[in-house]
Amino acid sequence: MMDNTTNPVQTMAEMTQNGVSPEVLFWVGCAGSFDDRSKKITKAFVELLQRANVSFAVLGPEESCTGDPAKRAGNEFLFQMQASTNIEVLNGYQVKKIVTACPHCFNTLKNEYPQLGGQYEVLHHTQFLHQLIEEGRLNIESKTEYKGKKITFHDPCYLGRANKEYEAPRALIKKLSAELVEMKSCKEKGLCCGAGGAQMFKDAEKGDKEINIERTEQALDTNPEIIAAGCPFCNTMLHDGVTNKGKESKVAVLDIAQLLAQTESL
Amino acid sequence: MYLSSILFAVVFFVAIGMFTRNIRRIIRNINLGRKTDRSDQKSKRWKHMTRVALGQSKMVVLPIAGLLHIIVYIGFIVINIELLEIVLDGFLGTHRVLSPYLGGTYDVLIATFEIFALLVILAVSVFWLRRNTMKIRRFWKPEMKRWPKKDADYILYIELVLMFLFLTMNASDYWLQQHPEGQSYYTQAGSFPVSSWITPFFDGMSYASVVSIERTAWWLHILGILAFLNYLYYSKHLHILLAFPNTFYANLNPLGRFSHSEAVANEVKLMMDPSADPYAPPTVESEPLHFGVSDVNDLNRVQLMNAYSCTECGRCSDVCPANQTGKKLSPRKIMMDTRDRLEQVGKQLNRGLEMDNNTLLDNYISREELWACTTCNACVEACPISIDPLSIIMDMRQYLVLEQSSAPTELNAMMTNIENNGAPWPFNQQDRLNWSKE
Known part of the structure; x- marks a missing residue:
């Protein structure tokens, strides 16, 4: 199982402070952060990232809902407010590559953020894990x-x-x-x-x-x-x-x- | 012959004139919608139209219906080549005017038309049986009662009658070609692999009666085609024309990218910019009167063209998770309602009447339908001609939320949570990393 004491999950803020820029940002998402079943998915994915020695960070308290459920519910206004705030944070850290275990976050970050000034390479965790295996980084x-x-x-x-x-x-x-x-x-x-x-x-x-x-x-x-x-x-x-x-x-x-x-x- | 040419010209031009008027009405009605820019990616658009409309790539996802449809579709195109000769004969008072120029090719062409006519008769018969005797769910949904049901059957009947007339015309022609009296006018032309089976029925009849059968069939066939052309406007059959522009102007973005609102973006920019002057006059010229869609003129032109293009096949509703589980929502009904409402608005314009107080929202599409959608895109994926019912549902939800603040209570709670603590549930944003310590 994951060993938090020796290998804690670092935030973008902590990494930036140490002058490190991670290979990829892991966008945890609201379900992955708060929902009990989904937290198990988050932990499993982190374990795999660590096993593959991927340098990654999370946003932690700086992460906020992508706005997906607001947009699909018809609240374009709230969606764009969320997106603008998130894009400001992501661009502030000069994030280039994002991986997430939630297809809703994945879709919104990948397809709906570019029009609002957020251009990132966005991968679903199954795509990223598949790449890691193909590259021989994860066995x-x-x-x-x-x-x-x-x-x-x-x-x-x-x-x-x-x-x-x-x-x-x-x-x-x-x-x-x-x-x-x-x-x-x-x-x-x-x-x-x-x-x-x-x-x-x-x-x-x-x-x-x-x-x-x-x-x-x-x-x-x-x-x-x-x-x-x-x-x-x-x-x-x-x-x-x-x-x-x-x-x-x-x-x-x-x-x-x-x-x-x-x-x-x- | 002189008189019949005049008669033909009159009928032909009246029919074409009426058809042109219908097309103009459709274009005028579509232009009631908002402009949307789909002038990008020209080559990708041509390819998409070629593959999806011309190549019928999505029809064959359901193999039986797809194959039958391709038969009728190719038959329609092929037999329409013969229409050129029929129209020329009509104007010139000639008979099979192209035969001397084409020689052996003419025989091959006529034979091909006949074989396709037979195949179309078979395919259309199976279509009728599928629609009327088999319990195929999508043909029996609530929105398929009354006119939509009749319309579907009428189209099949018209196609059957036209094919029978075509074959009767050829069969009697073939009989007359062999008759000693007919050889001056009914020149030996064409090869009749199908209609020659009908020819023996004329044996024993007088030359004059077979001539009148031939003439009647010829006239009814062309009159039927001209009438069918004018029926299109009132029918779901309009797809035979609109499938092409509809696929050309289709949304080519990933299906997950929902439409972006520039109007909202400007508002948000103002709100987030501390130096913005809140009293400054709006810089964007065509500021919308409201957000989202409550009536057809709020929809964009592609969405309105979608409504005219819909053939009511119901593949969308068949795959819709809400519809499958007995909810009111049916993506096909969304398209049918949009067309009905647009036609209603159009009729009032035609007659110069004052507009009624109805709107697409509530008078045609209920809120219950709109809120049942899971935005799964199954309907969009299933449509054989790239119609997008989901975009209409989303735009109407936007109106409900941004203009009327009338989302279901639970959704309002979800949105309040996002506003207050950045998550759809009431958890503190500062606790977002707690999972790593558990």
Whole structure:
């Protein structure tokens, strides 16, 4: 596990003070900072970054919501206020490269900040981890626990359709020598978990089913041992779905970073 | 022959005139929307249109419907080549005027048209069966009642009738070509692999009656085509024309990049700039009257063209997570409502009437529909001609929040949290690094 005493996570402020400029800024996001399930994803990802000896920093108390849920809820004003504040901080530190484990932050930073003066190379953590493995900086050796295990991957809308990244997370699952099984709706046709567009923060409109239940049923139809996710919101929605179906002791919902962190490095 | 040429010219020009008037109305209505600049990336736009509209790349995502559609689409284009000759014959009082110039090629062409006519008949029949006898969900949604349902069937009937008329015309022609009396006028031309099967039905009839059958079929066929041309404006079938500009002017940005508001950007700049003069006159000329969209004239022109281009196929609503789980939202209905409202506004303009007090918001699209969207982009991805219902939903949400402050209570709480402590939940921004110490 992560050892905070010997290898603390440093903030941009601390690094700058020491005259160091990190390779990459890890944008933790609100879920990754505060939500209990998502904090595990954050820690798993940090563990992998440290294992790969990546020099990284976080913004810590200087980080603020990207404004994604405000924009999707229709509050362009609040979104732009958040974006302007964040861009001022990021540009102040001359940040060039950002990695984040949240596809909503990823999409907003990558696609909606440039028009407001924030130009960065932005990567989703599955893309970054895939690069690290390809470059030989991160070694993944799957313990036998994943061998032949059925894992299905749920495409986050803001990573998949919104940014056409379907392969990086799948390539990582294949590295675990697990059996990747696809759901009825996947990739371009992937079904939303129900949390996007600020739905995470409100009850659904009247209907005959919750979206996360529909999606969880599609996932369970593949008889997986693990449902892999790449987004803290999807993770929560699918976990709730699995619990609702009484399958939480049989089927785990885990972020890809969590799957990789449980492997042993060579 | 002289009289029929005059008659043909009159009918033809009236039909074209009416069609032109319809097209002008569509252009005028689309221009009621806000300007939007899509003049960039010309070569990428041509490629996108070629691939998606001309090449039907997204149609084949559903293989059965896609294949049938491609048959009807190619059939439509190919058989329209024959239309050139029919129109020339109509004006000149000639018969198969192109045949002497094309020789053997003419036979090949006519044979090709006939084979496609048969394929179109088969494909359209399957379309009808799919729509009327099979429980394909997207054809039975609430918005597909009344006119939209009838419209879909009418198009199939018209196409069937036109193909039968075309084949009857050829079949009787072929019979007359072989008749001793007909050889002066009905020159030996064309090859009729399909309609020659119909020809034997005329055996035993008099020369004069077969001539009248041939003439009737010829006239009904061209009249039918001209009528169909004028039907387009009232129909979802307009996509056969608008699919092309619609894909050309499509949004080519990553689907996750939602539209940027320059008007809001200016406001924010003013707020964040300590030296800004709050009383200075606005520098941007076309300052909008309000933020977001409440009616069709707040939408941009591409969004309005989207509405006219929609064929109501329902692929968008079929993949919509909200629609799949029984919510009111249907992206197809968003497009249909937009077109209905735009037409309503257009009609009032045509008649010089005072505008009604209705708006797209509330009178056509309810708030419940707008708030059910997860912004997942499945509808945008699924549309075979690059229509973007999501952008309309987002622009209307913007109106609700920025102009009416009427977001659902929980969303207001979320936004207050972001404003106060930089997160959608009520946690202290100073605690953002606590996870690293836990």
